[in-house]
Amino acid sequence: MRYAHTVERVRAAEESLMRRLPEGALMQRAAAGLAATCLQLLAGGAERGAGRRGRGSRRVYGSRVVLLVGSGDNGGDALFAGARLAARGVRVTAVLLAGERTHAAGSAALLGAGGVLTQDQAAGLAQLGRADLVVDGIVGIGGRGGLRDSALPYVRAAERAGVPVVAVDLPSGVDADTGEVAGAAVRATVTVTFGTHKPGLLVDPGAQYAGVVRLVEIGIEPGPAAVEALQHADVAGLLPRPTAESDKYRRGVVGIAAGSDRYPGAAVLAVSSALHGGAGAVRYAGPAAAEVVRAHPEVLVTQGGPKAAGRVQAWVVGPGLSDGPEAERTLEEALAAGVPVLVDADGLRLLARRGAAPRAELLLTPHAGEAVALLAGAGVEATREQVEGARIGYARRIAELYGCTVLLKGSTTVVAGPDPAAPVRVNPTGTPWLATAGSGDVLSGLAGSLLAAGLAPVDAGSVAAYLHGLAARTVGEGPVTAAEVAAALPAAWRGVTGAA
Ligand SMILES: NC(=O)C1=CN([C@@H]2O[C@H](COP(=O)(O)OP(=O)(O)OC[C@H]3O[C@@H](n4cnc5c(N)ncnc54)[C@H](O)[C@@H]3O)[C@@H](O)[C@H]2O)[C@@H](O)CC1
Ligand SMILES: Nc1ncnc2c1ncn2[C@@H]1O[C@H](COP(=O)(O)OP(=O)(O)O)[C@@H](O)[C@H]1O
């Protein structure tokens, strides 16, 4: 598992450790890790971005590094790392954005190692135009709001230079706890973060600014995480595995109530991924029964609603359901079945209209637009942009309002359970190629199948998102169809269990 902690926890852990260490020891650990990444990039390491000076293997000695230095300890880290680089023969210029308030010991260390300090804007911009690497030490976990205007010309000049940018702890302008970006932020090639990941590095929009994230251990123990991201081994440990005693019913039966005369394809797609999701059997209830059985002869189908379908261990209700009285009845029957229910797509809009939260154990899988409808159904106004800009907060909010688990889809998929003290899961495997019609139907069939196999809603949702992303990557870099994603699920599954 990869963990991320709030600023509050990081600060408390740092304070507790600093009491036991000589002054400045933590900052030296941070600076050493930061300098190591800079040296690697200067030497033409694997993570080097497409540079303006494509010289292949490069020299560290004599290369030029510009540090953008703000008023706090983030700037201090940059200055001490700069001193280490200068000691290796790098020409280091620190552009001081906060004048007198710059970290004094860091400034002294850089000067002592032969580096240069400047507060002159023209000189700073000129240096940026000749830089081989830029270090963003403007602001770290102490940052509030977006980047200030005074920093903007430097950030823009660094972008124009087209050289690697290394963010210290997190890209300046990204909110450490939420990943929100109010206005401009630094776009990093690599972010060197200290002690633990910060939530804003793992969730968009912040994650898009962070580039490759490297964690430097500094010895802090920050306690319970706010955010966690599954890795291969975690997923392998959660995936259901049949044993000698298994039969199709004990493995779990998933019911799919999806599709309509207008949208039969949604039913076929949800069923196709449910078949690959670990349950022992799939039942289908709804008007697309003929299409479903033609595509998947192994499915038990009924033209009626969930009540007519027979016993299942979990229902998936909503993809392509439409919104007439029949759809309403379908939702109510699934909710009344006394098993976990995944509600997606049209089912979510019906649920939002219904207002009161049902008693069933629920996993809701909205995209941002459906999240807006769910919020409105509970009397909370929000726009799509607001939801996309603050995913963790809105996923938690809907989970709290509806007393259930919420998987918020999109550029970073976030899964929040009803317990506000539990960490939120963010999915690390997503790819924008998944933004294709029907791919949400594939996700809900898969997650429903995992629910039926006995996974808790948070696990079912986050494992499904993980495999869904991997499956899209398995198909290859480039356009994928939802049906191809479903077909690649077994390969993704084997990739995870084989690697563990
Ligand atoms: N506390 C520690 O022991 C350690 C801290 N470390 C570094 O220290 C950083 C935190 O240092 P600080 O608490 O000094 O905070 P920061 O350096 O993140 O920033 C605080 C300063 O920036 C200013 N500021 C706030 N928002 C701003 C904005 N939007 N634009 C421009 N300036 C803004 C504030 O006025 C304040 O002076 C971490 O991110 C990390 O880089 C590391 O050295 C590891 C050890
Ligand atoms: N920019 C993106 N980056 C990564 N994944 C995305 C992006 N946009 C959408 N997705 C994923 O694609 C799927 C789309 O689902 P959904 O919006 O329900 O589409 P549909 O209704 O057509 O099936 C979700 O799994 C979502 O997380």
Ligand SMILES: [K+]
């Ligand atoms: K920074």
